[in-house]
Amino acid sequence: MSYMKALKCRECGKEYAKEALHVCELCFGPLEVIYEYDKIKEVLTREIIEKRAPNMWRYRELLPLDNEPSVGAQVGFTPLVRAHNLGKALGLKELYIKNDAVNFPTLSFKDRVVSVAISRARELGFKIVACASTGNLANSVAANAAACGMESYVFIPYDLEKTKIMGTIVYGATVVGIKGTYDEVNRLCSEIAGKYGWAFVNINIRPYYAEGSKTFGYEIAEQLGWKLPKNIIVPMAGGSLITKISKSFKEFIKLGFVEDTGTKVFGAQATGCSPIINAVKEGSELIRPVKPNTIAKSLAIGNPADGYYSAKVMRESGGWGESVTDEEIISAMKLLAETEGIFAETAGGVTLGVTKKLIEQGRINKDESVVVCVTGNGLKTQEALNGHLSEPTIINSRLSEFEDLVKANGKEYVVKA
Amino acid sequence: MAIKVRIPTPLRKITNGSDEVAAEGCNISEVIENLETNYPGLKERICEADGKLRRFVNIYLNDEDIRFKKNLETELKENDEISIIPAIAGGKF
Numbered sequence: 001m002s003y004m005k006a007l008k009c010r011e012c013g014k015e016y017a018k019e020a021l022h023v024c025e026l027c028f029g030p031l032e033v034i035y036e037y038d039k040i041k042e043v044l045t046r047e048i049i050e051k052r053a054p055n056m057w058r059y060r061e062l063l064p065l066d067n068e069p070s071v072g073a074q075v076g077f078t079p080l081v082r083a084h085n086l087g088k089a090l091g092l093k094e095l096y097i098k099n100d101a102v103n104f105p106t107l108s109f110k111d112r113v114v115s116v117a118i119s120r121a122r123e124l125g126f127k128i129v130a131c132a133s134t135g136n137l138a139n140s141v142a143a144n145a146a147a148c149g150m151e152s153y154v155f156i157p158y159d160l161e162k163t164k165i166m167g168t169i170v171y172g173a174t175v176v177g178i179k180g181t182y183d184e185v186n187r188l189c190s191e192i193a194g195k196y197g198w199a200f201v202n203i204n205i206r207p208y209y210a211e212g213s214k215t216f217g218y219e220i221a222e223q224l225g226w227k228l229p230k231n232i233i234v235p236m237a238g239g240s241l242i243t244k245i246s247k248s249f250k251e252f253i254k255l256g257f258v259e260d261t262g263t264k265v266f267g268a269q270a271t272g273c274s275p276i277i278n279a280v281k282e283g284s285e286l287i288r289p290v291k292p293n294t295i296a297k298s299l300a301i302g303n304p305a306d307g308y309y310s311a312k313v314m315r316e317s318g319g320w321g322e323s324v325t326d327e328e329i330i331s332a333m334k335l336l337a338e339t340e341g342i343f344a345e346t347a348g349g350v351t352l353g354v355t356k357k358l359i360e361q362g363r364i365n366k367d368e369s370v371v372v373c374v375t376g377n378g379l380k381t382q383e384a385l386n387g388h389l390s391e392p393t394i395i396n397s398r399l400s401e402f403e404d405l406v407k408a409n410g411k412e413y414v415v416k417a
Numbered sequence: 418m419a420i421k422v423r424i425p426t427p428l429r430k431i432t433n434g435s436d437e438v439a440a441e442g443c444n445i446s447e448v449i450e451n452l453e454t455n456y457p458g459l460k461e462r463i464c465e466a467d468g469k470l471r472r473f474v475n476i477y478l479n480d481e482d483i484r485f486k487k488n489l490e491t492e493l494k495e496n497d498e499i500s501i502i503p504a505i506a507g508g509k510f
């Protein structure tokens with residue numbers, strides 16, 4: 001049973017059949033999936049959701065498929081960690097990390113959007129899936145396409161992290177590195193999508209794809225005991241995730257699953273690529289494209305498709321946006337690892353670094369609940385830490401050398417007899 | 418002032434298939450009005466009812482986004498070239 005009604009233009013409201021469309025033919029606005037909420041309200045309750053398996057499909061009535069998902073059945077329901085140590089370091093009373101660094105199967109939140117996009121692409125009869133990616137989407141499209149036996153094409157900027165490139169090729173995807181930025185990759189992919197008619201998950205399948213991110217927000221609300229956080233900090237590239245987290249909270253309010261307690265939504269970008277943050281700070285509706293230059297390559301989108309709506313979400317929720325430098329990103333990655341044992345990728349460093357800044361600026365109230373969104377895994381962006389961690393000490397396999405080392409480190413330990 | 422205007426694929430039905438048309442005007446607004454006279458129906462595709470440029474339509478003057486100039490009031494010189502480009506290009510366009 002599907003509750004997906006149609007596609008609707010976010011700008012002029014014109015409705016379209018639920019096909020592989022993404023742009024309004026009248027006004028060029030982006031299309032969004034709409035649902036029959038009154039019917040969902042009749043069939044879905046918190047108790048029903050709680051009884052279902054711990055994965056993102058426990059919210060399937062609110063996802064844009066006509067049938068059961070055909071790939072990614074285990075995606076989602078990642079831990080919401082109560083971060084006492086980090087909270088103490090930041091002076092926060094109630095801090096949580098939503099940890100999609102351990103999302104299945106490719107260790108980023110992108111598995112949420114991809115399992116929806118590929119399942120929908122199959123419903124629409126596509127045989128080949130593709131994407132334009134800053135890395136994590138590449139991994140996820142390649143893995144999930146392999147899992148359902150589809151051919152995949154992945155287009156990336158040629159200079160991504162090695163791990164992200166290998167972690168795409170290994171699944172048998174055809175990987176094309178483009179000499180240029182993500183925005184140039186995206187432009188080419190738009191042309192290819194038009195000409196070849198493949199399912200580009202984040203281009204012609206985008207209205208469906210984007211809905212998958214809502215599950216990140218649903219899970220937070222459920223894991224908080226059917227409550228919304230007072231503050232949430234979200235990393236932004238194209239700006240889709242932050243928009244959909246906001247939508248997920250609004251939908252839960254509409255369905256009566258949570259109370260509207262006024263969540264402030266904050267956006268995070270790297271200073272080397274902060275077109276959305278710039279607009280928020282200038283109080284402007286216009287997103288001026290930039291040329292990215294940052295170690296947070298997963299967030300390096302200079303011309304963000306959902307930039308306007310992201311800025312709107314921050315503004316209307318009473319939130320704000322900030323950016324951090326490469327040095328701040330690295331030190332935040334280390335802080336998270338050392339206090340909570342969570343190794344996030346550079347994007348996580350951006351989000352935590354920005355959180356720290358917003359607390360210092362007094363924009364986040366230290367007594368309120370705060371959720372920091374970790375969306376990708378540090379093992380995939382290890383090269384960003386090159387030269388920023390201490391080296392292991394190498395010794396011979398002799399007890400005396402170990403004891404010299406302890407002494408050299410100025411330590412003293414109790415020994416057993 | 419004679420201006421060259423590049424037309425994106427989805428609007429070429431209105432320009433009888435032309436990808437480039439000539440128009441007259443001293444600023445972008447005037448060019449749009451002039452286009453509407455020659456190609457009725459074009460204006461509503463790129464402008465809201467109140468005349469403002471639609472959010473997901475970009476107009477470039479010699480490769481610069483007019484939103485970062487004087488928007489519809491941006492002045493034009495003889496032989497300037499403007500391009501109308503949907504912000505979300507691709508797909509069936």
Ligand SMILES: Cc1ncc(COP(=O)(O)O)c(C=O)c1O
Binds near residue numbers: 109134237239
């Ligand atoms: C790890 C990570 N976090 C966040 C994002 C931002 O997603 P969006 O493009 O929806 O803003 C991305 C996008 O590639 C990502 O890879």
Ligand SMILES: [Zn+2]
Binds near residue numbers: 009013025027028029
């Ligand atoms: Zn429209």
